[in-house]
Structures are given as structure tokens and as C-alpha cells.
Amino acid sequence: MTIDDLLGPGPWPRRVATAAVFLVPALALTVQSGYSYGAALLLVCALCSLHRWPRLPQARWTWGFAAAMSGIGVLWLVLANPLEGLGGWDRPSKFAFGIVCLFFVSTAAPKPRAQFWGLLAGCAGAGVVALWQVYVENSPRASGFPTGRTNAIQWGNLALLMGTMLAVQTLALREHLSRRAVALACLGGLLALNASVLSQSRGGWLALLMAAPVGLYFLWCFYRSELWRMLAVATIALIVLGAANHAVLAERWDIMEQEVLIYGTERAADTSVGQRLEHWRFAWEVGLEKPLLGWGMRGYLAEKEKRVAAGQYEPSILEYIYTHNEPLDMFIKA
Structure with missing residues (x-):
């Protein structure tokens, strides 16, 4: 018996893909x-459904996206x-x-509104x-449930990302949404x-600031005639958020x-900000020695221990394997 026998012919892949597209953002946080x-x-x-979707044609954009995902996967490896041993996989x-899910979804064609409502529920x-x-x-x-056992920084940054995605989705689908749906999306x-503010994470807001020109x-x-009104609404929302x-x-x-x-003044790196600044100083100065190929993870860890032992950098940076800055992390390692 196949899954086709259980769920019926044809439409089930779209129904499943639509449900999954909704559930991922709706339950994420x-x-x-x-x-x-x-x-x-x-x-x-x-x-x-491996007997079905591999036989169907894929768009060039899908292949390009899959290639990009493959490259990122290899980079993480x-x-x-x-x-970490097997944990490195x-x-x-x-x-x-x-990539497997991408090819399946591209042929199943889930309903676009599922992601909008999933993001709305998730936010x-x-x-x-x-x-x-x-x-x-x-x-x-x-920090999300269970309280006290999850990473507040990652959780808060994901909340900010989902809020931004919801804003983009609302703008893209605005002509097809009711006023009530738009109001709910704003809320x-x-x-x-x-x-994100209550998580007290900070890095995501810097990323949002850098992405602001793209949004503008x-x-x-697409909304030139309403640009100033939208900016005014966004400004008021941020003021209310800050006041609260x-x-x-x-x-x-x-x-x-x-x-x-x-x-x-004291080069004290045993605080949250101090540790980050010291790690950034290490990543920038050491990364400049190998700006093209980087040190790799092994070289990065070994060089950090060596230079800390030599007294060039504070011991606090040994507590973490990442530099708390994605561009600098890639710069020194890759």
C-alpha cells in the first residue's frame, strides 16, 4: 500500500505541502x-513520494536555489x-x-496564503x-519554551526575522488581503x-538596520504614492514599542x-559586550593574516588557544567557538 492509496490521488501532495508551509512558521517559536x-x-x-516528484521538471530558479543550499551545506561541513564528532553533520x-523538501514543494505547489497565515500565527x-x-x-x-533552557538570542532574532517576513508578505499580498487581515498582520x-525586544537580543536589530535600504x-x-504614510505608521509603531x-x-x-x-579603558573582556569586542578584535587581526583562504575551524581554535596563552588576547574568548558576528566568523574561518 502506498501513500496514494491512503490519501487519494493527485491533490494530496499539495494539501500536505500547504499544511507544512503553514506549520513551520506557525509553531516555530x-x-x-x-x-x-x-x-x-x-x-x-x-x-x-520519491516515485513521483523526481520525474517532474524543475524550474531553473529551483535548481539554482538547490545549488546554493548545497554550497552552504558543504561550507558548514x-x-x-x-x-563534535558526528554532531558536525x-x-x-x-x-x-x-533540498529534498525543496524539490517536493516546487512540484506540489502549496497555496501561497498558507505561509502568510503561518507567519501571522507564529508572530x-x-x-x-x-x-x-x-x-x-x-x-x-x-527565550521561548521551555523557559530558561533555550537560547534567548537565537529565539529573539528569529522572532524579528519572522516579523520582517510577515511585513514583506503583507506588502506583497496586500491587494489580495482584506483590511482585517492586513490589520491582524500589523498586530x-x-x-x-x-x-525580540523582550528577549534582549541586539544583533538582529543591527541586521534589520542594514536591510532597511532594501525595504525602502x-x-x-511598488508603493511610491503611499511611501510616507507607511513610514509614518512604522515610525509610530516603533515609538509605541520603545515606550512600552x-x-x-x-x-x-x-x-x-x-x-x-x-x-x-581596562581591556576587560569578562562582560557580555567586552567578550564580543575582544572576539571581534581577534577575528579581524588574525583574519587579516589569511584573508583569502581563512584558518578553518581547526586552525581557528588552535590559533586562538595559542595567542591567548601568549597573553595577546583575553581568556574569555576561549569559551565560545563562534565570534558572535557572522561576517567576521566567515572571514576568519573560510
Whole structure:
């Protein structure tokens, strides 16, 4: 018996792909390991239908995307921590499975609105989880469930990413959405941004600032007549968001100023900001010695231990294998 016999002919791949496209963002930040349910559903159905989709033609964009994913997977394999053993295959294997799911989805053609509503549900869920953790459980920062056992930085950055994706989706589908749906999307996006603020993660906001010119260009091309009104609404939303979290933002800003000052005067790298600045200094100075080929993960770890032992850099940078800055991390290793 095949899966076709269980679910019926034809339409089931689209139904499954549509459900998975909704579930991945909808559950990603709301429940424990929520991102895995939709992905697992997609992978299982892709493997169960290997007799069908490999025979169908793929668009050139799909092949290009698959090639890019393959390259990233190989890069993660090269940069895997040698101390992790088989754990080093974690990220590369996800890209390999992702390529399988990509080919399946491209032939199944899920309904586009599934992602919009999935993002909306996911952003709203992340916002509610953050409010619950901070104001009901009195957790120092939002991080997703289970409380205190997940990475607040990654969780907050993903909330910001999903909020941004929802904003882009809303703009792209605006003519096909009702006013109620647009209003709900605005609320969901604001909840996701608030979740990022309550997580107290900072790097994602710098990335958003760098991506802002692309967003402005998008608005200029497609919504030129409404550009200023949209910017005004966005500005008001950010003001409201800042006012609602004034105490948290002010506290984090004061801590950052103090830690930057201490690092600048005493080279103290045992604080959150100081450790990052010291790691960035190491990555930049050592990376300049091999700007084209990089040190690789093994060389990076060995050189770090060597130079810390020589007193050139503070020991705090030995606690982490990443530099807390993706461009610098790639610069020194790849």
C-alpha cells in the first residue's frame, strides 16, 4: 500500500505541502521544537513520494536555489567543530534534507496564503509567549519554551526575522488581503518585534538596520504614492514599542555603555559586550593574516588557544567557538 492509496490521488501532495508551509512558521517559536513538526511532515511525505516528484521538471530558479543550499551545506561541513564528532553533520544534513523538501514543494505547489497565515500565527504566538515569560513567569528575558533552557538570542532574532517576513508578505499580498487581515498582520508583526525586544537580543536589530535600504527600495518601487504614510505608521509603531519597553531598553543601554567603557579603558573582556569586542578584535587581526583562504575551524581554535596563552588576547574568548558576528566568523574561518 502506498501513500496514494491512503490519501487519494493527485491533490494530496499539495494539501500536505500547504499544511507544512503553514506549520513551520506557525509553531516555530510557540512550542518546544515547534519548527520541526512541519519540516518533519514535509520530509516524510517527500520521501514517501520519491516515485513521483523526481520525474517532474524543475524550474531553473529551483535548481539554482538547490545549488546554493548545497554550497552552504558543504561550507558548514568544512567549518564543523572537530570536537563534535558526528554532531558536525547536524547542519549539513539539514541542508541535504532541505533540498529534498525543496524539490517536493516546487512540484506540489502549496497555496501561497498558507505561509502568510503561518507567519501571522507564529508572530502572534511568539509575542504572547514573550509576554507570558516576562510578565507572568517573571523571567529576566524571553527565550521561548521551555523557559530558561533555550537560547534567548537565537529565539529573539528569529522572532524579528519572522516579523520582517510577515511585513514583506503583507506588502506583497496586500491587494489580495482584506483590511482585517492586513490589520491582524500589523498586530502580529508588532508582537514579534516586541518578542525580540523582550528577549534582549541586539544583533538582529543591527541586521534589520542594514536591510532597511532594501525595504525602502521595495516600497519606492511598488508603493511610491503611499511611501510616507507607511513610514509614518512604522515610525509610530516603533515609538509605541520603545515606550512600552522603556525600562528594559534603558537598562540594556546603560549596561552596554558601561561595558564598552570598561573594555576601552581596562581591556576587560569578562562582560557580555567586552567578550564580543575582544572576539571581534581577534577575528579581524588574525583574519587579516589569511584573508583569502581563512584558518578553518581547526586552525581557528588552535590559533586562538595559542595567542591567548601568549597573553595577546583575553581568556574569555576561549569559551565560545563562534565570534558572535557572522561576517567576521566567515572571514576568519573560510
